[in-house]
Amino acid sequence: MSASAPAERSVGDLVATLLLIGFSVGAAVVLFFVSLVWAIGNHDNTVAIVLGGYLPLALAVIGAVAGIVALSRKHRAFWYPLIALVLSIAAWVVAASIAR
Template sequence: MTNGSARVERSLGDLVATLLLIGFSVGAAVVLFFVSLMWAIGNHDNTVAIVLGGYLPLALAVIGAVAGIVALSRKRRALWYPLIALVLSIALWLVAASIAR
């Protein structure tokens, strides 16, 4: 195996992992958005919790997806961007869930 073919394999693995994480991150953000909208149906309307739990995960997923695609186009390790966006989205949703209760 030459150095060039090892780089191609690593790039293909990074591409697949990044695209899967982008899809999972966007899907999770949409689910978190609709779950946080259910808080608006309850008796206590808490706008801060809805913004933290619904809109910010969507924004983070889009930012992570764009940053991941840009990093892929520059041949850099790209899977960290959607992974960080996913973790931050879940963390923000948990904070919002604690505020909404």
């Protein structure tokens, strides 16, 4: 017998990870379209649009991929999309303060 048996994936972690991936991607899409409103203004808000629009999308994709990889390796996976969601909102708040 081997000393380390493979860890079982809990149903709660699977459900939480999939819900957080969906919520993270949905929130990133909403933040992207809200940040496009900043392009309408008279000022050059290129940095704010990149930080508030494209960075949340990239973070959501990275968090989703990392979460799926962690699920396939039977590790605790809900942290990756949760961290991506928090970082996306933080980046958008910084971008909103730049855009004003």
